Every structure is written in C-alpha cells, then in structure tokens.
Amino acid sequence: MAGNIEESEDIDDQLLTCAVCKLRFRDPRILPCLHTFCKECLDIWATKQQPLKCPTCRRNVTLPDQGVDGLRTNIYVNNLLDFAAVKKGAEPGVPCQVCEGKEGGARVWCVQCAVLLCESCTNTHNRFPTMKGHQIVTQEDLKATEFQRKSFCPKHEGQVLIFYCEPCQTLVCAACAVVDHRLDDEHKPVEIGDIAEKKKLGLQELLGKVDDRAKEVRAAVNDAGKEISELLTSTDTTIEQATVCFDHLITLVQDRKTEVINDIESSGQEVTKCLETQKEAIEFELSGLTSASEFGKQALEHGSDAHVIVAEGQARQRVEELLTTPTDLTVRPSQVVFSEGTAVAGLRENMKKAGCVQVTSKADVSKCSVEVNPAVVDVSSFTLLRTLDKNGHLCFVPKDDVTVTLKEPFGHDLPTSLQEKGRGLWEISYMPKLPGNHTLEVKVNGQPVAGRPFYVKVQYSHTPDLTIGKQSRGTGGENFGPVDVAVDTAGNIVVVDGKRERVHVFDPKTGQSLRHGTHLVGERPCGIDIDSNGRFTVASSCEGSQGVRVYSQKGALVERLFSDRFRELRGVAVLQNGRMVVSDKQEKSCFLLQPDKGLIREVGKGQLQDPWFIAADESRDLFYVTDGDANKVFAFDLDGKMTFCFGETGPSEGQFLCPSGITLDPEGNIIVVNFLDGRLQVFKPDGKYLRTVAKVNNFPSGIALTPNGHIAVACYWEHCVELHSYS
Structure with a gap:
C-alpha cells in the first residue's frame, strides 16, 4: 500500500x-x-x-x-x-x-x-x-x-500485531497468541501475511461485486438523468397539447357565446319590432277616437241644432267604424331570457373531468403483449393488449398512441374499437363477418408489438373452439359419455362421465387430461358441482343407490347423502354456505338441503314438470331450474318460493326445445342450451332474450362457463365436451 x-x-x-x-x-x-x-x-x-x-x-x-x-x-x-x-x-x-x-x-x-x-x-x-x-x-x-x-x-504495550485469530476475527500480538489466543478449539492464531493473502483475494472479489453493482448504478443514474431530461421535454410537449386542447375549448365557448348573444339581440329586435307595430296601431286607434271625441264636443258646445243633427250622424258613423274594428289592446309582456340548458349543466360537470393528467412510465413495445381469443362470425369478440414498461409493469399509454389494424382473410379492413379497461389493459373489440384467419397488427408509439403479426381465428357459431373427447387422449374415445360439466377452483374443466362412471379433469386451454379419472361409487352419475373447498359433489340416479356423494380433489369419497324422498336425481348446485339444491325428475321438484345434508324443504312441487339442471345466483338470492317438458326456466328464491319463469316452446330466438344445461355469467345473465336443437342462448337476469351464442351438436346436456371465456358443453351422444367462445 x-x-x-x-x-x-x-x-x-x-x-x-x-x-x-x-x-x-x-x-x-x-x-x-x-x-x-x-x-x-x-x-x-x-x-x-x-x-x-x-x-x-x-x-x-x-x-x-x-x-x-x-x-x-x-x-x-x-x-x-x-x-x-x-x-x-x-x-x-x-x-x-x-x-x-x-x-x-x-x-x-x-x-x-x-x-x-x-x-x-x-x-x-x-x-x-x-x-x-x-x-x-x-x-x-x-x-x-x-x-x-x-x-x-492495545493490551500489551510495545507489542506489534503480527497474528490474526480467525475464530475471533481480530489482530493479536505474540503475547496475546500465548496467553489469550492460545491455539485450541476456540482460537487459531495465524501469521498476518498468510491471512492477508486470503483477505486480499476476498477484497478483490468484493471489489468485483462493487464494480459490477457500480456499473449498474451508474447506468441507472444515467437513465435517471435521461428520464429527467426527457420528462422535462415531454412536460413541455404535454403543456402545449393541453394548451391547444383548452384553447380549442375556449374558442368553441367563445363562438357559442357570440352565437347566443346574436340570438339574444335578434330575438330582442324581433320582439321590439312587433311591439312597436302594435303600439303604432293602438296609437292610430287612439288618434281616431280622440278626433271623434273632439268633433262631437265642438258640435255640442258650438253647433246649432241643424249642425248637431248632421254632426251626430257623422260622429256615429265614425265611432261605429272605430268600434267595429278595434285594435288588439293586449300587450303581451315579453322579455328575452337566457337559460343554461342541460348541456351547460352537463358541460360544467364534465369540465371537472376535462383533461386527465397522469404520470406514468413509458411503454416498452418489446415488453407489450397481445392475447388473442378465438372469434365467432357475427359475434362481438375481443383481443387483450397489455402495455408494459421496461420493467414489465403495466403502464398507461395515451389512446392515440395505440393503433390497431385488423384485416379479413381477403385483405379488407375490419372495423375495431379500442377501449381501456384499466391501467395498461386494453380491449380490442370487433365483430367478424367472415370465417378464417384474420391478421391483427397492433402498434404502440408507432412501433409494432413483438410477436406480430397476430392471427385471429374466426369460425362460424356452430364450430367449437376446442373439442375434448372422441380422439382426445385420456377420455376413452367412444366410451366417453359426459353428462355434466363444472369448473373447479383452479379454472379447470371437471366432467362427469356417465358411461364410465368417472370424473375427469381437463385443461380449459388445451383440453389435455390433468388427472386420471376418479372412479365413482354407485351408478348413473348425472350431475356435478364444485364446492368452495374444491370438492366434487355428484348426484346419482341409479335405483337403489341414488343420492349425493362428495369426493375430495384427489378422488376420495368424503360424504354420502341418501333419502327415501329421492327418486331420480339429475342436477345439483352447491351454495356458498354449504347448502345445496338437487332436482328430482320423478318427484317433479327440487330439494333444498342443509350443510349437513339434512332436508330443508321441497321446492317447485306442482309447478315443475321435468326439472333438470340448476344454476344458483346467490347475489340475487335465486336459483334457476330448466324444465324440459314445460320448455321454461323457473326462478326460485332460496326460501323455495317461485319468483318468475320465462320461455315458450319453439325454434325461434328466445324459445326453448327441451332446455337442459344452464349456467350464469359474471353479470348474472342466464345461459341455457336446448337439448333437442342445440341452440345456446343468453337471457338477462329477468329472462329477457339477449342473443344466441352458438349451435352445438345434438342432444347437449350440462354446461359451464370457464374463466377464459368459453362455454363448456357436455355432449353425451357425441362422446365429447365442446368449448364455444362466449363474449
């Protein structure tokens, strides 16, 4: 040194x-x-x-x-x-x-x-x-x-520190090495020179780490300086943009002010002219009356009898002429009034929101991502754009900085709509008119998002986005007989197989089997739901063993529920508090069960003809039941009272032909599939028809809505589960 x-x-x-x-x-x-x-x-x-x-x-x-x-x-x-x-x-x-x-x-x-x-x-x-x-x-x-x-x-005067005790991590002199730091299990004095070489290597290693970190810190300092410089520039630019925006608003207000003032002046002049005309007419009549009065007075005061006789005839003629055509003496009070109008009130409220100022990191187009969803002809579909900064965090981007181009298979542009759903989350919506691959180009700040071009697969409504079964691995092919579907707590599709009497779990995106089929105790499983703990609740309809069974996620039988009231169970729905509702075809009713599976009450007796599947909307304290014979959907409150029903028989929109599967979307809309013609229809919570999503294979039964926006449909006779896009 x-x-x-x-x-x-x-x-x-x-x-x-x-x-x-x-x-x-x-x-x-x-x-x-x-x-x-x-x-x-x-x-x-x-x-x-x-x-x-x-x-x-x-x-x-x-x-x-x-x-x-x-x-x-x-x-x-x-x-x-x-x-x-x-x-x-x-x-x-x-x-x-x-x-x-x-x-x-x-x-x-x-x-x-x-x-x-x-x-x-x-x-x-x-x-x-x-x-x-x-x-x-x-x-x-x-x-x-x-x-x-x-x-x-410091302890032994005049003694130079020539040793280093490693366990104590301290320098010691020769006297310390003999007395206080003698070589044993707790002390190990070594010469300074030997340990110094090791410490030099350690120090060099530390310096290397410091240098590496210092490079990163210096780069960050440079980045911060660059960001500050760019921020100042962008601030000035943003001020200019805001100034132009508000100057334009001020110009619009000033122009409107001029128009209104001109209208006020014009209206005032018009009313004034009318009043002046009326005034002139009244004054003219008054002049005539005054003249007739003066003429009569002079005749009375100064005229002879002969003159009075002549004057009376003249005066009478004139007065009668004036009185038979009187002037309208009603002077209508008039004033020019200015009112703000609803537009001004709304403008005043909206002005509080005019101009949104946000401080955000800049989007790094290499980090941005596009998530394309399959689309359906004549159905509103969407693609999700995420704008991210260089650290991979969602960041705000002005809407004008995002450009989207979607081209049909033959090169024609398809209109799109861009809507911000949250900070850094954008929904690109469109309604395709043709099937086939559409080319999607997304740019942020003029630069294309990595991964371009993106392809949107568009199909007709009756074409499923994904089919699980038939040739799918892990389903058993022709022996696969799905009767009902549900979605577990992880978002996977759970299928109850009526032919093989098993429960299968599939990936909702790939359709791959995630778990070997759980063998069910008993026969003829017909309905399934998932409770809040992720357990499978299965309704069975086999004579002599029909009831409800609960299985763990690993397939172990946890609970059984039997009742002499059960005749032919079909659908089942589990409520959040542990209660459940099951439908019984022969009893033509539903049973509301307690968390301990005890019977609370029978529901729908005398109203239901052929109850099938059930969907619960606990936010509205309702559950819905499809009725195949009545071609209706019945709504009951959780106390068992019917609140309303909807549907009529027929093949048209909003009509039913043996409704079977039923589920709800996050907005509470009711999705129902027809068993006979496969129409998958959507209704508002009050039962008003909204639209038809798709037409699935014949004789579908249970349905469920997946987290990634698909309706899973169990098709027993087609040996598969179809996934149709739902927007």
Whole structure:
C-alpha cells in the first residue's frame, strides 16, 4: 500500500481531513458505513446524539460495547498521514515540531505522536516511560518506499500485531497468541501475511461485486438523468397539447357565446319590432277616437241644432267604424331570457373531468403483449393488449398512441374499437363477418408489438373452439359419455362421465387430461358441482343407490347423502354456505338441503314438470331450474318460493326445445342450451332474450362457463365436451 501511495505525486488534502473538525485526522476511526472521523470528534458527536448517526450519510450507527474506543482504526488513512509526513520531513530545513527548530532540524518521526522531532527532542521523548514503546522512524526510513506504520497491541504495550485469530476475527500480538489466543478449539492464531493473502483475494472479489453493482448504478443514474431530461421535454410537449386542447375549448365557448348573444339581440329586435307595430296601431286607434271625441264636443258646445243633427250622424258613423274594428289592446309582456340548458349543466360537470393528467412510465413495445381469443362470425369478440414498461409493469399509454389494424382473410379492413379497461389493459373489440384467419397488427408509439403479426381465428357459431373427447387422449374415445360439466377452483374443466362412471379433469386451454379419472361409487352419475373447498359433489340416479356423494380433489369419497324422498336425481348446485339444491325428475321438484345434508324443504312441487339442471345466483338470492317438458326456466328464491319463469316452446330466438344445461355469467345473465336443437342462448337476469351464442351438436346436456371465456358443453351422444367462445 505504501508503494502505491508514493507513486502519486500529491495527496488530496480532503483524504486527510476530518469532516467534523476540518483538521488533519487524529487517531482516525472508521464507522460501519466506511466513513472516517477523528476518535475525539466521534466521542463528542456520540454525546450529542442517541442513537449515533454518521455525520456524513446520516445512517444510524450501532457502536461496539466499548463505545467509540471499540471502532477500528483506519490504517489506510494512517498510512496517508505517514506519507504526508515523509514528504514534509524530506524537505530541507524542516524544523522540529516540538522545539520549533531551536535545538535543530527534524530528524525522526514519532508514529504515535505524529510529530517530527529533532535529535535533542527525540532523546527527551524516549526518557518518558509512557513513550518508550512509541515507533520512532528515522529520516532515512521515512524515505524508504516500503515504509508502513506498525500496528501495536492495545493490551500489551510495545507489542506489534503480527497474528490474526480467525475464530475471533481480530489482530493479536505474540503475547496475546500465548496467553489469550492460545491455539485450541476456540482460537487459531495465524501469521498476518498468510491471512492477508486470503483477505486480499476476498477484497478483490468484493471489489468485483462493487464494480459490477457500480456499473449498474451508474447506468441507472444515467437513465435517471435521461428520464429527467426527457420528462422535462415531454412536460413541455404535454403543456402545449393541453394548451391547444383548452384553447380549442375556449374558442368553441367563445363562438357559442357570440352565437347566443346574436340570438339574444335578434330575438330582442324581433320582439321590439312587433311591439312597436302594435303600439303604432293602438296609437292610430287612439288618434281616431280622440278626433271623434273632439268633433262631437265642438258640435255640442258650438253647433246649432241643424249642425248637431248632421254632426251626430257623422260622429256615429265614425265611432261605429272605430268600434267595429278595434285594435288588439293586449300587450303581451315579453322579455328575452337566457337559460343554461342541460348541456351547460352537463358541460360544467364534465369540465371537472376535462383533461386527465397522469404520470406514468413509458411503454416498452418489446415488453407489450397481445392475447388473442378465438372469434365467432357475427359475434362481438375481443383481443387483450397489455402495455408494459421496461420493467414489465403495466403502464398507461395515451389512446392515440395505440393503433390497431385488423384485416379479413381477403385483405379488407375490419372495423375495431379500442377501449381501456384499466391501467395498461386494453380491449380490442370487433365483430367478424367472415370465417378464417384474420391478421391483427397492433402498434404502440408507432412501433409494432413483438410477436406480430397476430392471427385471429374466426369460425362460424356452430364450430367449437376446442373439442375434448372422441380422439382426445385420456377420455376413452367412444366410451366417453359426459353428462355434466363444472369448473373447479383452479379454472379447470371437471366432467362427469356417465358411461364410465368417472370424473375427469381437463385443461380449459388445451383440453389435455390433468388427472386420471376418479372412479365413482354407485351408478348413473348425472350431475356435478364444485364446492368452495374444491370438492366434487355428484348426484346419482341409479335405483337403489341414488343420492349425493362428495369426493375430495384427489378422488376420495368424503360424504354420502341418501333419502327415501329421492327418486331420480339429475342436477345439483352447491351454495356458498354449504347448502345445496338437487332436482328430482320423478318427484317433479327440487330439494333444498342443509350443510349437513339434512332436508330443508321441497321446492317447485306442482309447478315443475321435468326439472333438470340448476344454476344458483346467490347475489340475487335465486336459483334457476330448466324444465324440459314445460320448455321454461323457473326462478326460485332460496326460501323455495317461485319468483318468475320465462320461455315458450319453439325454434325461434328466445324459445326453448327441451332446455337442459344452464349456467350464469359474471353479470348474472342466464345461459341455457336446448337439448333437442342445440341452440345456446343468453337471457338477462329477468329472462329477457339477449342473443344466441352458438349451435352445438345434438342432444347437449350440462354446461359451464370457464374463466377464459368459453362455454363448456357436455355432449353425451357425441362422446365429447365442446368449448364455444362466449363474449
């Protein structure tokens, strides 16, 4: 280290200066944060603060049990101080720092006292008993390139630290190695030179890690500076955009103001003109009446009898003329009134929302993703876009910065709609008119999203997006007879196989079997549902063993429920509180069961003709039952009272031909499939028809809605489960 120090011509004085006292270090001690201060300064600082904080970085410092005395000495700073002394001592005419040159020039350096001494002061120094162990370095040794200050043992005066006890992780002298750190199971003193090489390697490894991290930090600092610069630019640009936007709004308001004021003036002038015309007519009549009055008065006052007779005839003719065509004397009070109108009220409210300011990270187009869903002809479909920053976090992007192009198989553009569903989540919706692969191009900030081009597979409504069964692995082919489906807590499709009397679990995206079929106890399983614990609840209809059985996720039979009331069970629905509803074909009713599977009440007796599958909407305290003979869906509250029913027989929209499977979407809309013609229809919660989703294979039974937006349909006679897109 000394050699490296001496290779430099100058030493930065800051390296030798304490940040507290602003003087050269005296007994420099190093804190855990690697900042160095004088021991005396730290003693004073520690009395002022509890807990002690580093004067430079303000980090809390936990002192050793010995306090500041227990902090390690900064050997590197001591060597720098020695080197500075070497330079000073090597200069000609340097006086002794004790006698100030009265006894002679400096000849030696006391390491512990950190002063230059002349020969006379050195002799005096050495006579003091407390200074006998001090390291005295001659001027010749000071000039030696390999000079380093010796480290002395604080416990044994004059003893140099030449060993290192690894278990204790401390430097010790020869006396310590014999007395306190003798070689045994708890102590292992080794020579400093041996351990120093290992520590150098360790330090080099640490420096490598520091350098690697420092590169990352410097890059981050540069990125932060770049972001600040770009942020300032984008802020100015955004201010300009906001200014243009609001200036445009102000112009629109000013233009409308001018129009309204012109309308007010025009209306006022028009009304004034009408009033003036009426006034003139009234004044004209008044003038005629006044003239007739004056004529009559003059005849009475000044005329002869002959004159009065003539004047009376003339006056009567004139007055009757005036009275038979009187002027309208009704002056309609008029004023021009300005009212804000509903548009202004709405504008005032909307102005509070005008201009949305958001601070967000910039989208990294290489991180953005597009999730394409299969689409159906003449059905509204969508693709999901995620805009992400460089760290993979969802981030806001102005709508104008996202462009979408969707082309039909023959190259024609298909209209799309872009809607933000949440921060960084965008829904691209469209309604295809043709089947086949459509090409989707998505750009963010003018750059195409990675993975382009994207292909949207469009099919006719009767074509399923995925078919599980027939040739699917793990289903048994022609022996696969699904009668009902459900979705487990992980979003997988659970199928009850009526032919093989098993329960299968499939991946909803690939259709791959995820679990070997669970063999069911009993025969003729006909309905299935999943409880809140993920257990399978299966209804069986075989004579003599019909009932409800609950299986664990691993397929173990957990519970059984039998009742002499059961005749031919079909559908089952499990409620969140553990209650369940089962339908019975022969009893023509449903049974509401307690969590302990005890019977609460019979539901629908005398109303239901052929109850089949059940779907519960607990948010509305309702459950729905399909009735194949009545061609209706019945709605009952959870107390068993029928609230309404809907449906009529026929092949048209909103009509039923033996409704079988039923399920609900997140909005509470009711999805029903017809057993006879396979129409999959959607109704509002009040039973009003919405649309037809698809036409599935003949004789479908149970259905379920998957989390990824598909309706799974059990097709017993087709030996498969079909998945149809549902938007």
